Amino acid sequence: MLEVTDSAVVMISLLLFFDSENLLPVFLIAAALHELGHLAALRLCGGKLRRLRLSAVGGRMDCVMPEDRARCFFIHFAGAAMNFAAFALFRLLDLPLLAGANFVLSIFNLLPVCPLDGYACIEALSGERLPHAAEWLGTGFTILLSLFGIWIFYVGNGLSLAVIGLSLTVFSCKNLQKN
Secondary structure (H helix, E strand, C coil), X not given: CEEECHHHHHHHXXXXXHCCCCCHHHHHHHHHHHHHHHHHHHHHCCCEXXXXXXXXXXXXXXXXXXXXXXXXXXXXXXXXXXXXXXXXHHHHCCCHHHHHHHHHHHHHHCXXXXXXXXXXXXXXXXXXXXXXXXXXXXXXXXXXXXXXXXXHHHCCCCCHHHHHHHHHHHHHHHHHHHC
């Protein structure tokens, strides 16, 4: 089942309005490939998709995951793996925008930050042995990302990374408080 929230519609509308370079369709293709990678791995590993929810902050799959940690890792990593494969294919086809969007999305999603795939991969690998390792690593990483983004803004190269880093830091700190 696919659920598209009102916030997703508003966000896509705003992005389309401000997208003077026509990059949004390219990133939407990369995001669709990413989710297809997760879905294919989920099916291969015996999991089940309950719903795909699209919101202003991206896609989120609600699924029944297998018990095996290696399979869970594979499912979480499959989105980035699909984007890496698409990056290679689009480079070969000399489609630099599609290649770049897939590369950026794969690297971003592998950051060890909740709710991104890199965090879920670490969580799947560490299991019960290190119950809070992913949370602490993710929070520390978001703080470093925020500081780097603030520095980039300070030297005159835009505010986007600082906003993303600070947003992820707030999310990670809230996640730490829950546990």
